[in-house]
Amino acid sequence: MERTVEMPGRPEAGSTARVFLSGVRAALSLAVPALPIGVLLGFAIRESAVVSNLAGWSSSWLVFAGAAQFAAIELLDQGAGVFAVVAAVFMINARHLMYSAALSGRYRSAPTWFKVVGSYFLIDQVFALNGDHISSGRDDRHISHRMAYYLGSALPMASVWLVGVASGIGLGQFIPASWEIEFAIPLMFLGLLILSTSNLPGVVAAVIGASVAVVGRDWPSGSGLLTGAVLGVVVAGTMDWYGVGSSPGPDEQQPASAGEDGRQAENSECQS
Amino acid sequence: MSTETTVWLAFVLGGIVTYLQRASFFLIIGDRALPDPIRRALRYVAPAAFAAIVAPRVLDGFSLSEVTAPDARLLAVVFGGVLMWRIPRMPLLLVAGMAVFWLLRWVGL
Numbered sequence: 374m375e376r377t378v379e380m381p382g383r384p385e386a387g388s389t390a391r392v393f394l395s396g397v398r399a400a401l402s403l404a405v406p407a408l409p410i411g412v413l414l415g416f417a418i419r420e421s422a423v424v425s426n427l428a429g430w431s432s433s434w435l436v437f438a439g440a441a442q443f444a445a446i447e448l449l450d451q452g453a454g455v456f457a458v459v460a461a462v463f464m465i466n467a468r469h470l471m472y473s474a475a476l477s478g479r480y481r482s483a484p485t486w487f488k489v490v491g492s493y494f495l496i497d498q499v500f501a502l503n504g505d506h507i508s509s510g511r512d513d514r515h516i517s518h519r520m521a522y523y524l525g526s527a528l529p530m531a532s533v534w535l536v537g538v539a540s541g542i543g544l545g546q547f548i549p550a551s552w553e554i555e556f557a558i559p560l561m562f563l564g565l566l567i568l569s570t571s572n573l574p575g576v577v578a579a580v581i582g583a584s585v586a587v588v589g590r591d592w593p594s595g596s597g598l599l600t601g602a603v604l605g606v607v608v609a610g611t612m613d614w615y616g617v618g619s620s621p622g623p624d625e626q627q628p629a630s631a632g633e634d635g636r637q638a639e640n641s642e643c644q645s
Numbered sequence: 646m647s648t649e650t651t652v653w654l655a656f657v658l659g660g661i662v663t664y665l666q667r668a669s670f671f672l673i674i675g676d677r678a679l680p681d682p683i684r685r686a687l688r689y690v691a692p693a694a695f696a697a698i699v700a701p702r703v704l705d706g707f708s709l710s711e712v713t714a715p716d717a718r719l720l721a722v723v724f725g726g727v728l729m730w731r732i733p734r735m736p737l738l739l740v741a742g743m744a745v746f747w748l749l750r751w752v753g754l
Binding site for chain 1: 685
């Protein structure tokens with residue numbers, strides 16, 4: 374991905390548009406792999422007996438987070454209630470709290486309208502292209518260029534997501550059920566799982582999450598998945614805090630996790 | 646509450662929750678950091694949640710289709726896991742994983 378570093382001071386006229394376009398170009402390499410995931414989400418929406426096509430497609434601009442949308446549709450199919458779905462979305466999207474914390478310093482001087490709009494577009498790939506890990510926390514660009522690059526990188530992601538999901542819904546009728554194309558969905562989550570697991574507490578979190586979810590697959594309102602995820606996070610977080618199997622020192626944690634996020638978004642879709 | 650109302654309400658509230666998460670520090674709090682134990686624990690949300698989504702679909706069966714033999718899925722997931730671990734490329738995982746899955750189905754697993 375390319376990175377435009379501008380000199381400090383007031384930007385010259387017209388340069389903001391160029392920075393915006395360089396953001397668009399940088400995001401294209403992340404938007405292309407996101408397209409098939411959007412199509413898969415469209416398939417899942419089409420296959421769902423509970424979620425209508427319009428409601429499912431609308432989740433792409435309402436929630437705008439692939440993994441959470443997949444989980445929400447899965448839970449609704451299982452007959453889950455509103456609370457269980459919203460709780461699952463909260464859990465799966467909780468990493469956005471970290472993205473938000475990581476970017477808040479860099480855009481501190483941005484106007485409120487940008488923070489209102491920018492928060493909406495703070496998905497994995499936009500974080501990957503605009504986070505502090507890109508330039509080791511140092512950013513000499515004028516704030517208007519930071520904003521232009523951010524919004525430019527958000528544009529292809531949002532477009533591909535809305536079009537990809539609609540295509541999946543539309544194409545679903547041409548895919549024979551015997552192909553079991555929906556098997557690609559657990560494969561995608563498997564990929565996200567492996568990309569997001571880098572140390573022993575991560576493996577423990579995954580094993581606990583998987584085991585409890587299998588044992589509790591018939592529990593009401595998708596609570597097996599939730600219980601597994603919460604238990605996994607609590608146990609892994611405790612291990613991490615006491616230094617069991619994780620790299621030591623909070624100072625080393627931040628760049629390490631930022632690097633993983635970048636790798637994750639670069640190699641995959643992971644709208645998640 | 647009708648099913649359609651439940652679905653829309655879930656997506657609207659899920660969207661509001663997600664927006665508030667994204668806006669939490671960026672817009673609302675500013676750059677005060679999360680408490681360290683919570684910040685570090687949140688890094689494990691992804692593996693715990695994704696594993697909890699994958700495992701029941703592979704070991705039990707999909708809610709989306711009729712299941713006859715789970716073996717092709719399990720074997721394809723093991724293959725996909727090793728592949729992704731060695732070569733972390735999502736498109737490769739999806740293409741190769743589906744190819745192996747269909748091959749296993751074709752030979753009758």
